[in-house]
Amino acid sequence: MRTPSGQMSTGLKKGSWSLEEDQKLVSYINRYGIWNWSHMPRFAGLSRSGKSCRLRWMNYLKPNVKRGNFSKEEEEIILHSHSLLGNRWSAIAARLPGRTDNEIKNYWHTHLKKRGTDNLLHQTTNPNDSDISSTFESSDIKNIQCEQVNHVKDIIETQSSMTFEDDASSSSTTTTSSIEEEGDIKDNHYDIGSPGTVEDLQWFWNQLCPIENLEHGNNYQDPFSDSVFQDSFHDSISLYCLYNHEFGI
DNA sequence: AAGATTGGCAACCGCTGTGTC
DNA sequence: CGACACAGCGGTTGCCAATCT
Known part of the structure; x- marks a missing residue:
C-alpha cells in the first residue's frame, strides 16, 4: 500500500492491489500458469507492470506463502x-x-x-x-500452507460465476478444488505454464469478465489481435508441448 | 478529542544476473 | 561477443493504523 491506487501517465496502475486485480491475477495464473511476466498483465486484464504482478504473486498471492506472525x-x-x-x-x-x-x-x-x-x-x-x-520441525512447515491457501480460496470463491472445476478439459491446470485438496502446490507447478489454446483463453475471458469482453472496456486487450501475444503464444505453446513431451505429461 | 509521532508492511525503484539472439 | 529482454534481488518509500502527548 504505497500510494493510493491511480492511473499513471504510462497507463500502468500503481499502489495497492484491489480484490478484483488479485482475482484476475490468481485466476489467470491458475489457468495458464506463468509464461511471461512482462506480457501476462495485459492478457490477464491488468494495467500493472510485469514486475508489479510478479511481486504481488510472489509475496502475497502464491498459495504456499505463509502469512502471520513468525514463530x-x-x-x-x-x-x-x-x-x-x-x-x-x-x-x-x-x-x-x-x-x-x-x-x-x-x-x-x-x-x-x-x-x-x-x-x-x-x-x-x-x-x-x-x-x-x-x-x-515439519509440523511447523505443515501449518505454512493453510492461511494463504484460504486467502486465495477466498479470492477465487468470490468469483462464483467462474468455477473452473466445471471445465473437465482443463486437467492440466490448477483449479480451486485442486488447491483445496492438495494445499501444498509445488512452486514449479506455476513455473511452466501455458497460455492455453486460443479457445481456452477466449473461454477464460468470457468466464472472468463477460461484460468487459462484450464491451472491450477497461484495460482488457484483445489478445487475439495482438502480435506480441501471437508471438509469445506460439512460443509458449511450443515450450509447453516440449515440456509435455519431455516429462511425458 | 485532536494533532503529532511512531511502527509495520505492501509496494516501488534501480541494479544485477541470466538467457537468447 | 555485444545487445537486448526478462527475472530476481535488495534498498527504500510512503500509506495507514496504533500509540503518544
Missing part, C-alpha cells in the same frame, strides 16, 4: 541465517519455507535488527548451528 523457531533461523549470510534475504527466505524475502526483510528491520546485532555480539560457535534448519 520462535523462525526468528532463530532468521537471526542465525542473517549472521551467516548478511542481507541476502532470498537466501534466508530459502531456509524458511513459505516466507518471502520481502516479509523477512521487513520483519528483520522492524523486529530483529537490534536483537540481531546483540546476538552477534554474544554468539559463540555452536556445533549445532550449521544444522539449525533441522530445528524447524
Whole structure:
C-alpha cells in the first residue's frame, strides 16, 4: 500500500492491489500458469507492470506463502541465517519455507535488527548451528500452507460465476478444488505454464469478465489481435508441448 | 478529542544476473 | 561477443493504523 491506487501517465496502475486485480491475477495464473511476466498483465486484464504482478504473486498471492506472525523457531533461523549470510534475504527466505524475502526483510528491520546485532555480539560457535534448519520441525512447515491457501480460496470463491472445476478439459491446470485438496502446490507447478489454446483463453475471458469482453472496456486487450501475444503464444505453446513431451505429461 | 509521532508492511525503484539472439 | 529482454534481488518509500502527548 504505497500510494493510493491511480492511473499513471504510462497507463500502468500503481499502489495497492484491489480484490478484483488479485482475482484476475490468481485466476489467470491458475489457468495458464506463468509464461511471461512482462506480457501476462495485459492478457490477464491488468494495467500493472510485469514486475508489479510478479511481486504481488510472489509475496502475497502464491498459495504456499505463509502469512502471520513468525514463530520462535523462525526468528532463530532468521537471526542465525542473517549472521551467516548478511542481507541476502532470498537466501534466508530459502531456509524458511513459505516466507518471502520481502516479509523477512521487513520483519528483520522492524523486529530483529537490534536483537540481531546483540546476538552477534554474544554468539559463540555452536556445533549445532550449521544444522539449525533441522530445528524447524515439519509440523511447523505443515501449518505454512493453510492461511494463504484460504486467502486465495477466498479470492477465487468470490468469483462464483467462474468455477473452473466445471471445465473437465482443463486437467492440466490448477483449479480451486485442486488447491483445496492438495494445499501444498509445488512452486514449479506455476513455473511452466501455458497460455492455453486460443479457445481456452477466449473461454477464460468470457468466464472472468463477460461484460468487459462484450464491451472491450477497461484495460482488457484483445489478445487475439495482438502480435506480441501471437508471438509469445506460439512460443509458449511450443515450450509447453516440449515440456509435455519431455516429462511425458 | 485532536494533532503529532511512531511502527509495520505492501509496494516501488534501480541494479544485477541470466538467457537468447 | 555485444545487445537486448526478462527475472530476481535488495534498498527504500510512503500509506495507514496504533500509540503518544
